Every structure is written in structure tokens, then in C-alpha cells.
Amino acid sequence: MRNFIYENPTKIIFGKDREKEVGKHTAEHGTKVLLHYGGGSIEKYGTYDAVVKSLEEAGIEYVELGGVKPNPRLELVKKGIDIVEKENIDFILAVGGGSVIDSAKTIAVGHYYDGDVWDFFESNAKIKQALAVGVVLTIPAAGSESSTSAVITKMEGEHKLSINSKHIRPQFAIMNPELTYTLPDYQTAAGAVDIMSHILERYFTKTKNVELTDRLCEAALKTMITNTPLVLEDNENYAARAEIMWTGSIAHNNLLDTGRIGDWASHGIEHELSALYDVAHGAGLAVILPAWMEYVYEHDLERFAQYAVRVWGVDPDFKDLKWTAEQGIKKTREFFKSIGMPLTLKELGVPGDRLEEMAAKVVAGKERGSIVKIDKEDVLNIYKSVLK
Amino acid sequence: MRNFIYENPTKIIFGKDREKEVGKHTAEHGTKVLLHYGGGSIEKYGTYDAVVKSLEEAGIEYVELGGVKPNPRLELVKKGIDIVEKENIDFILAVGGGSVIDSAKTIAVGHYYDGDVWDFFESNAKIKQALAVGVVLTIPAAGSESSTSAVITKMEGEHKLSINSKHIRPQFAIMNPELTYTLPDYQTAAGAVDIMSHILERYFTKTKNVELTDRLCEAALKTMITNTPLVLEDNENYAARAEIMWTGSIAHNNLLDTGRIGDWASHGIEHELSALYDVAHGAGLAVILPAWMEYVYEHDLERFAQYAVRVWGVDPDFKDLKWTAEQGIKKTREFFKSIGMPLTLKELGVPGDRLEEMAAKVVAGKERGSIVKIDKEDVLNIYKSVLK
The missing domain is CATH 1.20.1090.10 (Dehydroquinate synthase-like - alpha domain)
Incomplete structure (x- = not known):
């Protein structure tokens, strides 16, 4: 066995109806949230409504950014970074699977960096800070909900690269298996x-x-x-x-x-x-x-x-x-x-x-x-x- | 499967020679330490020297309290609480096994409580706060190095009772298997x-x-x-x-x-x-x-x-x-x-x-x-x- 350091402070909130508690957990970390998600499925199956209701009940303001695609794109990340800046957002809530979470993590990193966030993916810059991220997981696959990594695709040049930093590990991950039924x-x-x-x-x-x-x-x-x-x-x-x-x-x-x-x-x-x-x-x-x-x-x-x-x-x-x-x-x-x-x-x-x-x-x-x-x-x- | 919440933020620093890094990890949490341990074995086998050297190199002041016995006693805990108060200690370092760690956790809790710390064990008071605790583990057994519980014995009446709180989970646990050879x-x-x-x-x-x-x-x-x-x-x-x-x-x-x-x-x-x-x-x-x-x-x-x-x-x-x-x-x-x-x-x-x-x-x-x-x-x- 090799020497190692292990830590994983992500709080896992697991089980039926847990997404209804998202407001309470979010309130421990922020007051104004970027609500980040993918396509229409979270709206279609009620997850969106449950999350928004819980945020509102907890008195959390939110700004939305949907449209994350599988193999998430750098272009949308940059849009997210702009919104976070303009709207004074202090927490990013990812509702979705690994693509949404990785996009959220990258926005969180980009917020504190003046250059092009892609620099981190090409190892031209070192991650020192990131906005806090929370997760409502809807797809079990990537494990991004409690990991320190994120993978992003830059269409121009067809690059798919990753970053890794303890600063991007989510604060909490809400996991309701019922959200995966569909x-x-x-x-x-x-x-x-x-x-x-x-x-x-x-x-x-x-x-x-x-x-x-x-x-x-x-x-x-x-x-x-x-x-x-x-x-x-x-x-x-x-x-x-x-x-x-x-x-x-x-x-x-x-x-x-x-x-x-x-x-x-x-x-x-x-x-x-x-x-x-x-x-x-x-x-x-x-x-x-x-x-x-x-x-x-x-x-x-x-x-x-x-x-x-x-x-x-x-x-x-x-x-x-x-x-x-x-x-x-x-x-x-x-x-x-x-x-x-x-x-x-x-x-x-x-x-x-x-x-x-x-x-x-x-x-x-x-x-x-x-x-x-x-x-x-x-x-x-x-x-x-x-x-x- | 039942609904659950899981979190365990204790940082595990595992492997050969890791106790030599204790000063660095302690410095992230405190400046003046109660160095808490048991009998003479940590002195006999060099662990004590390695720990003290590392603390000194990191510029950490320390006050010692040895003498923790297996099935650790309330009496020593109370002595520890007094020392912490008198010496303005802001971090407790437990060097030993479960008994030393549990004693350290209880001192950490007692520091912020005006009454008798035994109240927590009899469920007559609720733990709201504790000093930060770190661990250099020398006995694999109790699992106290990353747990939220502590067990203490009150000789008068021969009571052995436990407490449980997220506030007493250690910040870090240094685990070198070589320290268990003896x-x-x-x-x-x-x-x-x-x-x-x-x-x-x-x-x-x-x-x-x-x-x-x-x-x-x-x-x-x-x-x-x-x-x-x-x-x-x-x-x-x-x-x-x-x-x-x-x-x-x-x-x-x-x-x-x-x-x-x-x-x-x-x-x-x-x-x-x-x-x-x-x-x-x-x-x-x-x-x-x-x-x-x-x-x-x-x-x-x-x-x-x-x-x-x-x-x-x-x-x-x-x-x-x-x-x-x-x-x-x-x-x-x-x-x-x-x-x-x-x-x-x-x-x-x-x-x-x-x-x-x-x-x-x-x-x-x-x-x-x-x-x-x-x-x-x-x-x-x-x-x-x-x-x-």
C-alpha cells in the first residue's frame, strides 16, 4: 500500500424526496444562486419545480442557466461566468448529471480567474479558488457529485480535457433515486x-x-x-x-x-x-x-x-x-x-x-x-x- | 435502503513517516496545543520525539497532558479542561489510540461548557461546540480517529457512557502503520x-x-x-x-x-x-x-x-x-x-x-x-x- 491522503467532505443527502430540502442546504453556503441545468427533462418530470420551490421557501434568489449538453461545452461555461459576475452570484447549484456538474464546477473556477478558463484545462494556470457548488443529482454515472474533477469539451479543435482541484468538490450532493426513474x-x-x-x-x-x-x-x-x-x-x-x-x-x-x-x-x-x-x-x-x-x-x-x-x-x-x-x-x-x-x-x-x-x-x-x-x-x- | 445523510470530512494522512508532518497539519487549525497521550509507549518508541519535533518546527506551542488509561476516565478529562482554560489552548492533539482520542474529544467539548461535562453523557446537555481535535493514531481499534463518538468511564458508580456529535469529529488523523509494530x-x-x-x-x-x-x-x-x-x-x-x-x-x-x-x-x-x-x-x-x-x-x-x-x-x-x-x-x-x-x-x-x-x-x-x-x-x- 502506498502512502496517501484521503479526504472527502461532500455532504451526501440521500433518499426519497431529498430534493425538497435543497433550499435549506443551499442557504448554508450562499444567498444568490446560479441554477444550472441541462435540457427539458428536469422541467418535464417535476424536479425543476421542486428545486425552485425549495429555494424560494428558503429565501434564496436565483438566476437560471439551462442548456448544458452531454460532453459539456466551454462556450456555455463562459456564458455562466459572465452571468455570475454580472449578477453577483455566490453559489452555483447544478441540477442534473455529470455534464451539468462539470459545467458548474468550471464556471465556479472561471469566476476567480481573469484569463480564459481553458487555461486551467491546458495546465497553463493553477486553480486557487472557486465558488461553492451544490448538486441535485439526476443521473448516476460520472461521480462528479463528490469528486474533485471536471471534464469540458472545446468544440473548436474538438478538445475534451479535464481539471482536478479540491476547490471544485461540491459542498453537498442531494441524491434521490426516484429522480433517475425517467x-x-x-x-x-x-x-x-x-x-x-x-x-x-x-x-x-x-x-x-x-x-x-x-x-x-x-x-x-x-x-x-x-x-x-x-x-x-x-x-x-x-x-x-x-x-x-x-x-x-x-x-x-x-x-x-x-x-x-x-x-x-x-x-x-x-x-x-x-x-x-x-x-x-x-x-x-x-x-x-x-x-x-x-x-x-x-x-x-x-x-x-x-x-x-x-x-x-x-x-x-x-x-x-x-x-x-x-x-x-x-x-x-x-x-x-x-x-x-x-x-x-x-x-x-x-x-x-x-x-x-x-x-x-x-x-x-x-x-x-x-x-x-x-x-x-x-x-x-x-x-x-x-x-x- | 433508508434515507441517510453521510459526511466525513476528517483528512486521513496515511503511511510511513507521516507523524513527522503533524506540525504542518496542526498549524492549519491552531497555535497552542494540548498534547494528550497515554502511558510511556509513545516515548519509548520515538513517536513522542517525532511529534514534538514536528510541532516545534512548525512553531506550535504545546502543553502536555499524559496518563490517559484504557477505558479513559472522567477525572483526567476534567484536568484537561482546566489546563485548556488556563493555558489558552486552541487545539487538542491526541497521540494514541481510542482512549486518548475519546479523552481529547471530551476535553474539547468540556471547554465550551460551564457545567459538568458528564451532563453530555447523561443526555442532560446538548453539544453545540468543541475545540478542534487532531490525531496521531497508534492503535487501530476504536475507529475514533474519524468518528463522531467518544466513550468515557466515570469510576464513581462504574459508569461507561458515550457522546456523539459532529463537533467532535477530528480534523485530521495521521496513520502510520509502523507505529503499531510495538x-x-x-x-x-x-x-x-x-x-x-x-x-x-x-x-x-x-x-x-x-x-x-x-x-x-x-x-x-x-x-x-x-x-x-x-x-x-x-x-x-x-x-x-x-x-x-x-x-x-x-x-x-x-x-x-x-x-x-x-x-x-x-x-x-x-x-x-x-x-x-x-x-x-x-x-x-x-x-x-x-x-x-x-x-x-x-x-x-x-x-x-x-x-x-x-x-x-x-x-x-x-x-x-x-x-x-x-x-x-x-x-x-x-x-x-x-x-x-x-x-x-x-x-x-x-x-x-x-x-x-x-x-x-x-x-x-x-x-x-x-x-x-x-x-x-x-x-x-x-x-x-x-x-x-
Whole structure:
């Protein structure tokens, strides 16, 4: 186990009807709020009304900025920064999923910076301060509700980059599993893959002696494997929705990688798909993650065999760890397929004509991954292995 | 899953040599420190010197108060409150295990209260404020380093009672597994049982649909079962010491009971043993916990069978869940015995002449437990079942 520092002060307010308390929690941090959200679904399903009512009851003023898109855009962030400045806003409330939260976090950072907020994403500036952010979560997937990161897309140049700072960790996250009942199946499944990949990218590590976090990861993965089919079968299965929603936060709040170093190559390889073709991050990961596993597993048969046995219940063949390890990858693919996810770039709707360019952007001059360092050639091979 | 609120802002600073950073972390919270500790072991093994050096380097003034005993006493707490007042102290640094931390927390609370600090323990006053507390942990057991509770013993009347408040959660906890190398085996084992019981008292619940937290509990229990024998075999096994130390915090930081209600009858039943006979809490639990399991398991065979199968690897007999459940209890006892823990009151050194009185104090007019409500008669039966 490596030395580590762990802290996660985000207050989780979990359960039925919790969004009705948002005013009270917001009032602990601010008086005038930027209410940030995406499309029409929060209005359609009553979340918007509940939030606004609660804010009003708590005497909180608010200014609205909707229109956040999946793979959130820098352009809207800049609009948000202007509004915050002009309206003297002191708190940002994100109502939505990871895209809305990441957009809110970036506005929060941009408020205290005179230059272009994109500087932070290109590591040309260091985050020293941010407005406080709160969350009403409606999509379990990105884990952004209690994380220190945000991912933003700059359309010009088709860049998708991230920032990381303790200053952007939300103050609170309100999580009512009922708000996820209306998610389309495809989005539920893509969210589940995103959650599983947050766990898996931590699970696959070269760090030795990490038994507790191994086992915690396995616990979280098994919970996803049981519950994702249940919510696809019955969208209003509260118990299963609750398991997924809470697992989604724990998957990405950094508890699961205390004392270990994750790999994260798959996330990098997928980001280019989302940046260029605007595909759902989780759907892209369903294609890339097993392809990456297949490409690297022989470098650590013991760990991949452990994954197969402990997570998927494969009976180990100790004389053939390779076979054992392969069963885990096979079961991962079968599971993703069973929940309606694509397994090839073709099924994802990504053509093969820009793979070179994408691979170059993934590595951007440096190697990726930690289990195995992979370069541009490797990324290209991984893309090609799942072309059709 | 039940509605819940979860937050745990304690900053964990984990790993080798971390105690040398204590000055830096303390400086974020205070300028004049009450340095609170127990007996001579921290001096003997160099922890005291490292801490004092780091405080001095950070320009922190400190006043010392040593002498905290296991099952920490109200009398020393009161002395601490006086020192804090007289010396204008603004931060309390606990260097030790749960007893030292709980004593520090109680001093922190007493500082802002004009009356007798014992009022809080008897629920005659409500905690509204406390001095900030930091921890250098030397004994993994109580989980007090990131918890909101403290247990104190009042010798007069032999009372052992607890308080619970977010105000007493430590600001930071420095955890270097090397500092636990010198623990006597008995104390290591008793600490392990305490940790396991913090998990088990959360695990045994009547709340339905708690898959994630069930599995996280099982992960933490399995980690303890693997690593406790390893550290008893080799006291300086860093990897195993690290697993136990981190599991000890996670066992009691409330993550494992998000959305569920634990039982806690065993803790209550044990506390009277410690209050009257000053036995190690974990050793008392090694006697009481399996006895409690045996007394209540027929009320929830499914859960006890799950425990046997998932935690202890028992092959389930689905036609005989009672048998399956019993194997888990049997294995728990065998494990406690294998690590040198007592299994009867006699082995613990507790005579049978005051059991009535103890049972009456455990329930104190109200029932205990949640899986099954138990009254004075039940507590007495549990004591008697493990008399010799």
C-alpha cells in the first residue's frame, strides 16, 4: 500500500424526496444562486419545480442557466461566468448529471480567474479558488457529485480535457433515486458502464498489497452487476436504483484508490470518441474497456484472473491462469452487451477514418496507463481491434 | 435502503513517516496545543520525539497532558479542561489510540461548557461546540480517529457512557502503520475484534435492500480475517498492519451503515464488562459478540447464513439454513480463539457474581438491539451462556 491522503467532505443527502430540502442546504453556503441545468427533462418530470420551490421557501434568489449538453461545452461555461459576475452570484447549484456538474464546477473556477478558463484545462494556470457548488443529482454515472474533477469539451479543435482541484468538490450532493426513474434505458446502461469503469480503472493497478481496496472494488462491481439488469427490467425499482446511485458516488470519490495507483488508459482512449463523435461516455467505454483489457491482460494474469474469479464467479484453473483471466474479459463483454451497450466502434457509430488522429491526441506526446504504458501505436491497435 | 445523510470530512494522512508532518497539519487549525497521550509507549518508541519535533518546527506551542488509561476516565478529562482554560489552548492533539482520542474529544467539548461535562453523557446537555481535535493514531481499534463518538468511564458508580456529535469529529488523523509494530499481541488481537465488531454490528440489520453496504462490510471483514493472523505472526509486516489500520477507520466512519440501521446490542453488553472489570473492550467483545449471535441468529437465518457463506466461505446447505448460519458463528469463535482472544467470561477474568446488576445497567430501563429487541433477562441469559 502506498502512502496517501484521503479526504472527502461532500455532504451526501440521500433518499426519497431529498430534493425538497435543497433550499435549506443551499442557504448554508450562499444567498444568490446560479441554477444550472441541462435540457427539458428536469422541467418535464417535476424536479425543476421542486428545486425552485425549495429555494424560494428558503429565501434564496436565483438566476437560471439551462442548456448544458452531454460532453459539456466551454462556450456555455463562459456564458455562466459572465452571468455570475454580472449578477453577483455566490453559489452555483447544478441540477442534473455529470455534464451539468462539470459545467458548474468550471464556471465556479472561471469566476476567480481573469484569463480564459481553458487555461486551467491546458495546465497553463493553477486553480486557487472557486465558488461553492451544490448538486441535485439526476443521473448516476460520472461521480462528479463528490469528486474533485471536471471534464469540458472545446468544440473548436474538438478538445475534451479535464481539471482536478479540491476547490471544485461540491459542498453537498442531494441524491434521490426516484429522480433517475425517467432515464432512458440506454442512458441508464451507459451510466452503469461509466460507474463500473471508474471502479475498474482503479482496480487494475500494479501496486502490491492493496487487499482492502481490491475487495471494496469487487463489492462495488458486484453491486453494479446485480442491480443494472434490475433497473432495466423495471425502471422504477427503487431499491436497485438506490444501489446504483450510491455506488456511482463511491466509485469516484477516491476511497477506492486509497493507497494504489489506477490505470486510466481506457478513459483517455474513450475521451477522443466523445470529443469527435459526441457519443455517450459510458457507451464508448463499453467498447474500449474490454478492448483495453484484452490488449494488456497478459502483463498481469494474476490480477485479471482474480478479477474473473472474485467479480464474475469464474472457477479458476490454476494451471491455466490465461484461460481464467480471459473468462473475466469475456464476461465483462457479455454483460455490457446484455444491458444494450455497443461492443464495437461500428455499433457505437464511430467510423474508422480518423483513428490515427485520435490515437495521436490520446497520447499527446506522452504515454498512457500504469499497468502497461501504452503509446500511440498501442492506442491505434486497441481502436482497430474493435473497429467492427 | 433508508434515507441517510453521510459526511466525513476528517483528512486521513496515511503511511510511513507521516507523524513527522503533524506540525504542518496542526498549524492549519491552531497555535497552542494540548498534547494528550497515554502511558510511556509513545516515548519509548520515538513517536513522542517525532511529534514534538514536528510541532516545534512548525512553531506550535504545546502543553502536555499524559496518563490517559484504557477505558479513559472522567477525572483526567476534567484536568484537561482546566489546563485548556488556563493555558489558552486552541487545539487538542491526541497521540494514541481510542482512549486518548475519546479523552481529547471530551476535553474539547468540556471547554465550551460551564457545567459538568458528564451532563453530555447523561443526555442532560446538548453539544453545540468543541475545540478542534487532531490525531496521531497508534492503535487501530476504536475507529475514533474519524468518528463522531467518544466513550468515557466515570469510576464513581462504574459508569461507561458515550457522546456523539459532529463537533467532535477530528480534523485530521495521521496513520502510520509502523507505529503499531510495538503493540503487544493481545492488544493487536483485541483491536482486531473491536474493528470486526464495528463492522458486524452494522452488518446485522433488519433493513432490507442494502446490497452495496452488505458487500462493503463483507470486504472489510475478509480483510481483517486475512491480515490479523499475519501481523500476529510477524509484528512488523507493514502491508498487513496497513490493511488493518485503514480497515479500522472505514469500519467506524459510518460509510458502512449508510442507509441501514445496525444493532449495537453487543457493544452495550460489553461496555459493562469494561466499566466494572476494566477489561480490554475488544477482548470483551470476543466473548460477547458470538454469544449474542448464538442468542439471536434464529430470528434471521437468511442474514446469518449469508454471513457464513460470504464472509467465511461456508458451503451453504439451502435445505438447512440453520446449520449454515451456525457455521458462521462457529467460525467466528474459532477465529477469535486462534488470535488469542478469550471466549468465556472466565477466560476474560470476569466473575459471575454481579451479572444481574450488569444486565440491569445495560438495558437501563429500555431495550437494546434492532435485529431483536433484548431486555434485561436476555442480557443476563447472554452473560450466563458464556460464564465458563
